[in-house]
Amino acid sequence: MLILTCPYCGVAADETELAPGGEAHLTRAGVESSDEDFEAYLFQRKNPKGVHFERWRHANGCGKWFHAARCTVTNEVFGTYPAQTLEPPKEILDEIVARRPGWTLETGP
Amino acid sequence: MSARRIDGGRLIDRTKPLRFTFNGRKMEGFQGDTLASALLANGQMLVGRSFKYHRPRGIVTAGPEEPNALVNLGKDKRFEPNARATTTELFDGLEARSQNHWPSLERDIGVLNDRFARFLPAGFYYKTFIHPRPFWKHVFEPFIRQSAGLGQAPRHRDGDTYEHVNVTVDVLVSGGGISGLAAALAAGKAGARVLLVEQSAHWGGRLDDAPDIDGQPAETWVAETVAALTNLENVTVKLRTTHSGVYDHGYCLAVERLTDHDPLGPGPRQRLWKVRAGRIVAATGAIERPLSFAGNDLPGVMLAAAVRDYLTGYGVAPGRRTVVVTNNDDGYRTAFALKDQGLEVPLILDARSDPGPVAEAARELGLKVAPGKGLAGVSGKGRVEKAAVAAIDGSGAVLDELACDCIAMAGGWSPAVHLWSHAGGKLHWDETDAMFVPDPDKPPLGADGKAMVRCVGAAAGELGAAEALETGWAAGLWAATETGHKPKRGAGPKAEPDEETPIAPVWVMPRGADPEKRAKMWLDYQNDVKVSDVELAQREGYESVEHTKRYTTLGMATDQGKLSNINGLAVLADARGEPIPAVGTTTFRPPYTPLTMGAIAGEARGDLFQPIRRTPMHEHHERMGAHWEPVGHWRRPYAFPRSGESVEEAVNREIVNTRQNVGLLDASTLGKILVKGPDAARFLDMLYTGMMSSLKPGRCRYGLMCSENGFLIDDGVVARIDEDTFLCHTTTGGADRIHAHMEEWLQTEWWDWQVHTLNITEAWAQIGVVGPKARDLLEALGGMDLSEEALPFMSWADGEIGGFKARIYRISFSGELSYEIAVDAGHGAALWEACLDAGESLGVMPYGTEALHVMRAEKGFIMIGDETDGTVIPQDLGLSWAISKKKDDYLGKRAQDRLFMTDPNRWKLVGLETLDGSVLPEGAYAVDDSKNANGQRETQGRVTSTYYSPSLKRGIAMGLVRHGPDRMGEVLTFPGVDGTETKARIVEPVFLKEAGA
Secondary structure: OOEEEOOOOOOEEEHHHOEEEEEOOOOOOOOOOOHHHHHHHHHOOOOOOOEEEEEEEOOOOOOOEEEEEEEOOOOOEEEEEEOOOOOOOHHHHHHHHHHOOOOEOOOEO | OOOOEOOOOOOOEEEEEEEEEEOOEEEEEEEOOEHHHHHHHOOOOEEEEOOOOOOEEEOOOOOOOOOOOEEEEEEOOEEEEEEEOOOOEOOOOEEEEEOOOOEOOOOEHHHHHHHOHHHOOOOHHHHHOOOOHHHHHHHHHHHHHHHOOOOOOOOOOOOOOEEEEEEEEEEEEEOOEHHHHHHHHHHHHOOOOEEEEOOOOOOEOOHHHOOOEOOEOHHHHHHHHHHHHHHOOOEEEEOOEEEEEEOHHHEEEEEEEOOOOOOOOOOOOEEEEEEEEEEEEEOOOEEEOOOOOOOOOOOOEEEHHHHHHHHHHHOEOOOOEEEEEEOOOHHHHHHHHHHHOOOEOOOEEEOOOOOOHHHHHHHHOOOOEEEOEEEEEEEOOOOOOEEEEEEOOOOOOOOEEEEOOEEEEEOOEEEOOHHHHHOOOOEEEEOOOOEEEEOOOOOOEOOOOOEOEEEOHHHHOOOOHHHHHHHHHHHHHHHHHHOOOOOOOOOOOOEOOOOOOOOOOOOOOOOOOOHHHHOOOEEEOOOOEEHHHHHHHHHOOOOOHHHHHHHHOOOOOOOOOOOOHHHHHHHHHHHHOOOHHHHOOOOOOOOOOOOOHHHHHOOOOHHHOOOOEOOOOHHHHHHOOOEEEEEOOEEEEEEOOOOOOOHHHHHHHHHHHHHHOOEEEEOOOOEEEEEEOOOHHHHHHHHEOOOOOOOOOOEEEEEEEEOOOOOEEEEEEEEEEEOOEEEEEEOHHHHHHHHHHHHHHHHHOOOOOOOEEEEOHHHEEEEEEEOOOHHHHHHHHOEOOOOOOOOOOOEEEEEEEOOEEEEEEOOOOOOOOEEEEEEEHHHHHHHHHHHHHHOHHHOOEEOOHHHHHHHHHHOOOOOOOOOOOOOOOHHHHOOHHHOOOOOOOOOOOOHHHOOOOOOOOOEEEEEEEEOOOOOOOOOOEEEEEEEOOOOOEEEEEEEEEEEEEOOOOEEEEEEEEEOHHHOOOOEEEEEOOOOOEEEEEEEOOOOOOOOOO
């Protein structure tokens, strides 16, 4: 059972306090999008064996959505950050590279 | 008492005799006995029957790995099946019964299976019971179910109580042997918060084997260390507490047995510890392996260390004349303990050709050692009577035969690596010691990416006392340091290292045994899996260890392979001609030993199972005799039956009365979400399919909400309070979900929009006053103007009524004239009573949720969860009128344009009228003429809502039907599960045309 620190209230929250929300940093495909783009937005999700950016909500706590960078193999947590961003912040990326030398956002694990 | 009770017994108190019964027979034991030791003391070696062949089974072990000695314990409200006699502490009045036999333990009819054992090999069930197909369901399965199974399921509600406790610690030490004690002391002295748990009732583990520690007897060192730990405020120590599992990020479960050994004692029976540990030290010891020789399942064949435990711990001799068979030095300890008690040891069979100094020591004591020898087999009627000696490397030619009543087998040790493996720690095969040990380079990782578990002592493959203390102490320092503590310098406890001659692994005894012998060598005693079964599985292609396990059921018994797995996979490796590590192990999963369902449930049962939400009028409803319906966590009145009236009659009366006079509905559970801010209107335009920004303050509008997938998720009336404030009503079950849905979009997509949402559902009590006399009732209450002109349909107003400050909505879900009156929750009960008083002369009656449902169906209004199921879009329900054509976007708009959503063949909403006026079955499907590939009828529609309408005095239904709206008047056929059919005509989904709203 995971523990993630909510970046809003600072609580190291037990998984029972949290609700998962799937892959982070999706871009909403609007009414003008093609069938392919819209399908990708709705259904096509990354499923990496390694570093993953994901959405969580501190549902039984402060109620805020946040993002976590987590290794799906070892459950190692590289950091959490607020959801009001379009991409992972630099300090999170630096942390991942420090612990996973050679990792990049583009090439993945 | 019994000839089997001898001198000694470190753990028992001979001044406190206890009485108990086994299969109704009266027996006696002592305080400190386990049920197993007491049974052995009473000469009761036969304790059960095996699962498949119903072979007689005796006690094999002295711990939680016991596969055979499982009993039904207690009776009535305190009844537990599959209790392990080896870990059940004896108490006065204990009642135990053996399992898996009929009619009795001694005369069991299922033993016939044993005669036919050669026809019941691995995979027998899979091969035999496949054909003919119907036989499985009607003949084979019922028969197998009846004759299978171990303990009985309890028939009564559990009379005990249980509790949960949550703790956060720096270090959790699992196991109170000398290694765990050393670890707890090291971490505790460094100031770390330590929880030390030990599954048994005693500290120190297998103490009689331990040498002096720091110059004093091990027993003294253990007592002093436990006292020192108890005195440390940062350390908690718990006996009778099994650490059952390690989960992600240091989450652990442990179950403490508080009164299992003292059923009349105060407090709960068991306590489940939910532990968050920074670091975990697993000092869980090792489990001895049996040896695979023919007849090794006969009662009287026991693990060597278990024989020793019964001798030294409980003063019980399992046999008078014991043959020791070993492949390592540890077996000799049992021989020495037997000799020490003056019991006969006719021979020590050692698989090693050169056993070294330990054999010399044995000979000096006058014991006979046979190097390079093993057992060709053991025999006897119902228990061991004779042992046959053979050369270890031969095919089993008998060299000698010995009379004996017990075999102590020492096959080497397997570290108890379960806790290491639960959360992902890997193992490697130690060739020298012939065991799987934790691979320190591949530990389970915590949130910080560092090792969170360390195994010590025997659990790490360090079988000697000196190494157990050393690794334990080091791990305690490691765990304290890793959790931010600074241990002071100081030496850990020490013992003299012990030199031992290495083990000689023997997986099949003798190594060249023929197939007939291999078919009598048991690996899994409980599930009757033999060496020959594993070899057969391999021959038939089940080569993966996970496949072999499932094909043979090896390791699938209640001990989960604690005893059998390593031997089984060694046999598999040999059959595959590969080394053991190439075969690997099956997956270790929690719990380590079974948990009771009571411990898992804790306090969450009965009234405390889950919180119940009550409206402010709840008690009033209760007094009226409401028949309750759970709706989410809410309890809502389904109907208000009067004395002598059935629930169904009450529903019909409530509907008729509401349509003729006036009814009252407790609508407080309706979700109410306040949406406020400069961007609130823009936000709601995105959230609802309809236009909310054009709504005027003071007015209401019905709205539909869809997910981004296009599917309908909720509906309700939106009231605009002022320019930037809206009150959104949701379904009763939808309030929390829809509030979360709003927040998700606000926080993660439109976070720059200025909108605030607030779930104020419980702040208001809301009463629906419904029916042609609704206005009369409210006028009788007196107050604000509620005329058609002052408050037209789909509008709301603040004011005062009957002395209550109220907000009144003119909305209707029944087709009748209807007002919903909202007041502060605290005034809800008073308003409810005031309405009942004011309406008495008008014939007012409260009505429940079922009347609400029927009345909405009579008018063809949809219900979320009935007409929708997560695959239905508004367009399916004829609700296109509620979708704005003027808006660029809303959640679900793009999805509703996808090919599948615009398919003209989608099932669409219609009304259904049975030809005979009956009520269609819920969820019934309309069949088509065509058939699918399996010869089943295709379907063309289904019933979504179906009721008896007292207004129309006939059954009415709504349903989704292919091309439904274009097929008015057509008749569909709905087959029932009982072979009958109901025919229904497609009609408009509005059954009651006249409207009063």
